[in-house]
Amino acid sequence: xxxxxxxxxxxxxxxxxxxxxxxxxxxxxxxxxxxxxxxxxxxxxxxxxxxxxxxxxxxxxxxxxxxxxxxxxxxxxxxxxxxxxxxxxxxxxxxxxxxxxxxxxxxxxxxxxxxxxxxxxxxxxxxxxxxxxxxxxxxxxxxxxxxxxxxxxxxxxxxxxxxxxxxxxxxxxxxxxxxxxxxxxxxxxxxxxxxxxxxxxxx
Amino acid sequence: xxxxxxxxxxxxxxxxxxxxxxxxxxxxxxxxxxxxxxxxxxxxxxxxxxxxxxxxxxxxxxxxxxxxxxxxxxxxxxxxxxxxxxxxxxxxxxxxxxxxxxxxxxxxxxxxxxxxxxxxxxxxxxxxxxxxxxxxxxxxxxxxxxxxxxxxxxxxxxxxxxxxxxxxxxxxxxxxxxxxxxxxxxxxxxxxxxxxxxxxxxx
Amino acid sequence: xxxxxxxxxxxxxxxxxxxxxxxxxxxxxxxxxxxxxxxxxxxxxxxxxxxxxxxxxxxxxxxxxxxxxxxxxxxxxxxxxxxxxxxxxxxxxxxxxxxxxxxxxxxxxxxxxxxxxxxxxxxxxxxxxxxxxxxxxxxxxxxxxxxxxxxxxxxxxxxxxxxxxxxxxxxxxxxxxxxxxxxxxxxxxxxxxxxxxxxxxxx
Amino acid sequence: xxxxxxxxxxxxxxxxxxxxxxxxxxxxxxxxxxxxxxxxxxxxxxxxxxxxxxxxxxxxxxxxxxxxxxxxxxxxxxxxxxxxxxxxxxxxxxxxxxxxxxxxxxxxxxxxxxxxxxxxxxxxxxxxxxxxxxxxxxxxxxxxxxxxxxxxxxxxxxxxxxxxxxxxxxxxxxxxxxxxxxxxxxxxxxxxxxxxxxxxxxx
DNA sequence: AATGAATGAGCTTTCATTCAT
DNA sequence: AATGAATGAAAGCTCATTCAT
Numbered sequence: 001x002x003x004x005x006x007x008x009x010x011x012x013x014x015x016x017x018x019x020x021x022x023x024x025x026x027x028x029x030x031x032x033x034x035x036x037x038x039x040x041x042x043x044x045x046x047x048x049x050x051x052x053x054x055x056x057x058x059x060x061x062x063x064x065x066x067x068x069x070x071x072x073x074x075x076x077x078x079x080x081x082x083x084x085x086x087x088x089x090x091x092x093x094x095x096x097x098x099x100x101x102x103x104x105x106x107x108x109x110x111x112x113x114x115x116x117x118x119x120x121x122x123x124x125x126x127x128x129x130x131x132x133x134x135x136x137x138x139x140x141x142x143x144x145x146x147x148x149x150x151x152x153x154x155x156x157x158x159x160x161x162x163x164x165x166x167x168x169x170x171x172x173x174x175x176x177x178x179x180x181x182x183x184x185x186x187x188x189x190x191x192x193x194x195x196x197x198x199x200x201x202x203x
Numbered sequence: 204x205x206x207x208x209x210x211x212x213x214x215x216x217x218x219x220x221x222x223x224x225x226x227x228x229x230x231x232x233x234x235x236x237x238x239x240x241x242x243x244x245x246x247x248x249x250x251x252x253x254x255x256x257x258x259x260x261x262x263x264x265x266x267x268x269x270x271x272x273x274x275x276x277x278x279x280x281x282x283x284x285x286x287x288x289x290x291x292x293x294x295x296x297x298x299x300x301x302x303x304x305x306x307x308x309x310x311x312x313x314x315x316x317x318x319x320x321x322x323x324x325x326x327x328x329x330x331x332x333x334x335x336x337x338x339x340x341x342x343x344x345x346x347x348x349x350x351x352x353x354x355x356x357x358x359x360x361x362x363x364x365x366x367x368x369x370x371x372x373x374x375x376x377x378x379x380x381x382x383x384x385x386x387x388x389x390x391x392x393x394x395x396x397x398x399x400x401x402x403x404x405x406x
Numbered sequence: 407x408x409x410x411x412x413x414x415x416x417x418x419x420x421x422x423x424x425x426x427x428x429x430x431x432x433x434x435x436x437x438x439x440x441x442x443x444x445x446x447x448x449x450x451x452x453x454x455x456x457x458x459x460x461x462x463x464x465x466x467x468x469x470x471x472x473x474x475x476x477x478x479x480x481x482x483x484x485x486x487x488x489x490x491x492x493x494x495x496x497x498x499x500x501x502x503x504x505x506x507x508x509x510x511x512x513x514x515x516x517x518x519x520x521x522x523x524x525x526x527x528x529x530x531x532x533x534x535x536x537x538x539x540x541x542x543x544x545x546x547x548x549x550x551x552x553x554x555x556x557x558x559x560x561x562x563x564x565x566x567x568x569x570x571x572x573x574x575x576x577x578x579x580x581x582x583x584x585x586x587x588x589x590x591x592x593x594x595x596x597x598x599x600x601x602x603x604x605x606x607x608x609x
Numbered sequence: 610x611x612x613x614x615x616x617x618x619x620x621x622x623x624x625x626x627x628x629x630x631x632x633x634x635x636x637x638x639x640x641x642x643x644x645x646x647x648x649x650x651x652x653x654x655x656x657x658x659x660x661x662x663x664x665x666x667x668x669x670x671x672x673x674x675x676x677x678x679x680x681x682x683x684x685x686x687x688x689x690x691x692x693x694x695x696x697x698x699x700x701x702x703x704x705x706x707x708x709x710x711x712x713x714x715x716x717x718x719x720x721x722x723x724x725x726x727x728x729x730x731x732x733x734x735x736x737x738x739x740x741x742x743x744x745x746x747x748x749x750x751x752x753x754x755x756x757x758x759x760x761x762x763x764x765x766x767x768x769x770x771x772x773x774x775x776x777x778x779x780x781x782x783x784x785x786x787x788x789x790x791x792x793x794x795x796x797x798x799x800x801x802x803x804x805x806x807x808x809x810x811x812x
Numbered sequence: 813a814a815t816g817a818a819t820g821a822g823c824t825t826t827c828a829t830t831c832a833t
Numbered sequence: 834a835a836t837g838a839a840t841g842a843a844a845g846c847t848c849a850t851t852c853a854t
Contacts, residue, residue, distance in 0.1 A: 013838090031234055035824060045840045050825070157392040160375050161368035168367020169360065175325065189360040197400030216813095238849060239816095248815045250851080259849065419817090435726075437640055441845060451819045456846065563798040566781050567774035574773020575766065581731065595766040603806030622834095644828060645837095654836045656830080665828065819851080823844105830840075 014052050017042045018066065021059050026105035030060055060109075061124065067106055068128035071099060075135060085143030086199065090191040092136055093166060097183040100170045108174050111167060133159050140198065149198050158198060165190050217255050220245045221269065224262050229308035233263055233316040263316070264327065270309055271331035274302060278338060288346030289402065293394040295339055296369060300386040303373045311377050314370060336362050343401065352401050361401060368393050420458050423448045424472065427465050432511035436466055466515075467530065473512055474534035477505060481541060491549030492605065496597040498542055499572060503589040506576045514580050517573060539565050546604065555604050564604060571596050623661050626651045627675065630668050635714035639669055639722040669722070670733065676715055677737035680708060684744060694752030695808065699800040701745055702775060706792040709779045717783050720776060742768050749807065758807050767807060774799050 020042035024033045035056055039046045053059045078095040082088050100107040137159040143149030169186045223245035227236045238259055242249045256262045281298040285291050303310040323329065340362040346352030372389045426448035430439045441462055445452045459465045484501040488494050506513040543565040549555030575592045629651035633642045644665055648655045662668045687704040691697050709716040729735065746768040752758030778795045 034822090046824090047826080047841060048839055051838070056824070153392060153396070154388070157372065157389060158396065160371045161393055161396060164367040164369070164371020164374075165364035166367070168363045168370060171367075172363050185357070186360060189356060190364055192356070193361065193364060193397060193400030195400075196402075197396030197398075199399075237847090242816095249817095249849090250815055251813080253850070254813070440843090452845090453820060453847075454818055457817070462845070559798060559802070560794070563778065563795060564802065566777045567799055567802060570773040570775070570777025570780075571770035572773070574769045574776060577773075578769050591763070592766060595762060596770055598762070599767065599770060599803060599806030601806075602808075603802030603804075605805075643826090648837095655828090655838095656836055657834080659829070660834070815852100815854085817851105817853095819849100820847105821849100822847090824846105826843090828840100828842100830838105831836100832838095833836085 013044070013048070017044065017049055017052055018059070018063060022063055022105050022109050025060065025063075026108040030056075030109075063106075063109060064126065065128060067103075067110065068126075068132065072128065072132055074099070075132065079135070084148075085139045085146065086148060086195050088139045089136070089162075089195055089198075090187075092139070093187040093191040093194075094184070096166050097170065097173075097187040100173060101183045104174065107170060111171055111174070133163050136162055143198070148200055150200050153198060158194075162190070162194055165194070216245075216247065216251070220247065220252055220255055221262070221266060225266055225308050225312050228263065228266075228316050229311040233259075233312075263312075264323075266309075266312060267323075267329065268331060270313065271335060275331065275335050277302070278335065282338070287351075288342045288349065289351060289398050291342045292339070292365075292398055292401070293390075295342070296390040296394040296397075297387070299369050300373070300390040303376060304386045307377065310373060314374055314377065336366050339365055346401070351403055353403050356401060361397075365393070365397055368397075419450065419454070423450065423455055423458055424465070424469060428469055428511050428515050431466065431469075432514040436462075436515075469512075469515060470532070471534060473509075473516065474538065478534065478538050480505070481538065485541070490554075491545045491552065492554060492601045494545045495542070495568075495601055495604075496593075498545070499593040499597040499600075500590070502572050503576065503579075503593040506579060507589045510580065513576055517577055517580070539569050542568055549604070554606055556606050559604060564600075568596070568600055571600070622651075622653065622657070626653065626658055626661055627668070627672060631672055631714050631718055634669065634672075634722050635717040639665075639718075639726070669718075669726075669729075672715075672718060673729075673735065674737060676712075676719065677741060681737065681741050683708070684741065688744070693757075694748045694755065695757060695804050697748045698745070698771075698804055698807075699796075701748070702796040702800040702803075703793070705775050706779070706796040709782060710792045713783065716779060720780055720783065742772050745771055752807070757809055759809050762807060767803075771799070771803055774803070 017038065021033075021038045024037045024041050027033075028037065035049060036046050038059070039049055042049075049059070053062060075092070075095055079088055079091055082091050137155040140149055140153065140155040140158050144151050144153075144155075169190065173181045173183055173186065220241065224236075224241045227240050227244050230236075231240065238252060239249050241262070242252055245252075252262070256265060278295070278298055282291055282294055285294050340358040343352055343356065343358040343361050347354045347356075347358075372393065376384045376386055376389065423444065427439075427444045430444045430447050433439075434443065441455060442452050444465070445455055448455075455465070459468060481498070481501055485494055485497055488497050543561040546555055546559065546561040546564050550557050550559075550561075575596065579587045579589055579592065626647065630642075630647045633646045633650050636642075637646065644658055645655050647668070648658055651658075658668070662671060684701070684704055688697055688700055691700050746764040749758055749762065749764040749767050753760050753762075753764070778799065782790045782792055782795065
């Protein structure tokens with residue numbers, strides 16, 4: 001499987017730098033990280049980074065863009081075959097927290113650093129994030145049409161509430177670092193609250 | 204001349220600088236704001252700021268400390284006389300969103316600039332925020348004891364979920380700036396979801 | 407005379423830096439000179455330069471602007487009382503070369519470095535230089551009206567030719583550095599050629 | 610395959626790069642031009658330039674050396690058959706300005722970028738330029754021996770004055786770019802001034 | 813207490829040059 | 834001979850902080 005790719009070394013320099021950047025940004029923060037830190041972590045010269053990325057900010061934005069694509073694809077796959085809107089909500093929560101657990105440093109960068117950036121939040125429109133969350137809003141709408149979800153809830157409002165709840169718990173997980181914190185329990189907690197909170201009738 | 208007002212002058216300047224810092228940080232972001240910007244906004248010399256605050260970061264932390272004290276006091280007052288845990292949840296939500304609306308710049312600083320700061324989250328322990336949110340956890344515990352709230356929910360988990368939901372909606376409100384966004388509707392949405400989501404039996 | 411100025415030290419920092427810059431630019435060239443070289447030569451910190459000048463280029467342009475003002479004032483004074491256009495030509499030449507001799511480093515900067523700058527020549531309009539040279543063109547016109555100077559010569563063309571001749575000889579003087587090179591002889595040579603070359607009738 | 614044309618290929622690429630460099634240097638200036646700009650303009654890789662030239666400066670110096678050879682050869686040819694020293698002066702002026710007009714980009718590089726360079730003037734001895742101008746000094750000497758040119762003029766001084774006058778007018782022509790500026794008129798103006806200015810008796 | 817001129821460490825980015833292929 | 838990816842030194846500029854007045 002891996003023997004087939006002769007020039008992976010070469011192609012991977014983009015990848016190499018990106019992964020190094022995730023590690024460094026997670027550890028030192030975006031503004032606290034120097035380009036030379038990223039270069040060192042990637043094992044390349046400072047200037048090399050500029051052959052692959054326009055500037056420091058482009059590095060951050062590329063992390064967002066590329067990783068969100070993967071996240072999005074993974075989410076869609078995870079939701080495949082799950083029909084019931086409320087089941088989909090639970091699946092979404094579990095998927096999200098599993099990603100946070102499996103890609104802790106990436107999560108840290110996406111959450112803390114990316115959202116910190118004034119530029120990111122105010123000038124750059126994180127379309128990919130909206131697409132990701134939009135899937136949740138769509139679930140709500142579907143449930144409303146099917147009659148299983150209350151219609152007095154604005155899907156957008158619910159979407160932000162859901163995302164915020166997950167995000168904050170992820171943040172606490174990241175900050176807790178080595179302490180007890182079950183992301184599966186977190187997923188269930190969020191899922192249960194929202195499923196009951198949004199359902200037309202609680203069983 | 205100055206003997207009559209022993210420390211009014213001092214207190215005023217402390218306050219003056221702090222309020223200026225909130226305005227400037229909200230507008231330019233913490234790292235984007237220069238000390239000289241704050242000084243200018245406060246109508247004092249750059250050096251004067253260092254007579255009242257240790258450094259730039261101290262300014263940010265002091266904003267957090269002092270404003271959280273006020274927020275906390277306000278929250279306790281708002282909850283006074285509200286006995287039922289689930290009613291208290293709704294009151295909390297309304298209080299929180301009202302503060303965001305009435306002190307938008309402060310909210311912007313606390314949320315975007317401060318809470319997302321690497322240093323703040325990782326090194327500094329935001330005790331006051333925990334106290335603020337702890338009040339929510341206490342509500343849950345009270346409800347569980349009274350039998351109105353499900354006991355399979357960890358109060359801490361619920362607390363973070365609740366805070367995250369409110370926080371994210373506040374963030375969207377701040378980012379939306381001049382567009383339609385009713386914070387009262389937001390408060391009700393969050394309150395309804397959590398009240399139903401946490402209740403033992405839905406009415 | 408000098409005891410009357412109490413805060414010269416303070417006011418002179420602008421001057422101090424400017425003079426240091428002239429020395430450094432003359433020696434290392436504009437692009438070869440580092441800001442830190444100028445700072446060191448002026449005995450101030452790097453950052454101090456930016457309190458008085460916008461950037462490196464501003465330093466160069468300010469040298470030009472301020473020194474041209476002095477040159478211009480001096481030229482006007484030197485020409486005072488000299489009525490005959492052809493006499494004025496000779497006076498101009500002598501004045502110019504005397505300045506080059508007395509302010510060799512400044513001359514070097516103005517000639518070599520300032521004119522080298524693409525920006526200076528193509529974007530910045532050296533109005534002061536034109537004013538300086540315009541005085542020569544005016545002499546020609548006056549002589550043409552009085553009938554002492556040939557009317558088939560375009561004053562502008564003559565002006566550039568005159569300036570070029572002086573400039574090149576100044577350049578050679580600067581480059582010659584420690585060798586024999588009489589600027590007075592140079593002034594007379596140029597003056598003689600142009601006076602004879604421009605006169606209606608040679609005596 | 611390559612045995613038939615031993616060094617055509619090589620010469621072509623040398624030439625190719627040199628011509629590209631002239632275009633690029635004229636447009637962006639020497640320091641503003643990147644090696645990669647020259648490489649792109651020449652249609653070769655960056656590294657290839659270093660197979661033909663030692664470094665960036667060598668490129669500039671080679672332009673000077675090779676083009677001055679051509680200029681010199683052309684001047685000698687233009688002067689062939691022109692015997693009278695004063696006629697030769699006029700011929701020189703016309704030849705010079707014609708070259709500026711016909712090789713504007715080269716002129717721009719030689720004058721602005723090269724001649725004004727600190728390094729060029731101070732460290733590198735532009736022998737070829739001296740040879741070119743020496744021809745003018747020789748005219749003066751010849752005229753002085755024949756009795757048609759004043760003997761109180763130092764040929765070297767006159768040479769620099771003449772060159773400076775032509776150079777400055779060329780510079781104005783280059784800077785004027787698209788505006789009216791007759792180089793023939795310029796040539797006549799300079800020639801007339803110097804011929805009259807240097808002649809023993811004006812006709 | 814207040815000032816604000818002065819400091820100088822710190823960092824992103826550019827680009828001439830090299831060298832493995 | 835030719836390539837062009839990689840290098841890494843170099844420097845302009847900013848701004849938090851200090852301190853003499």
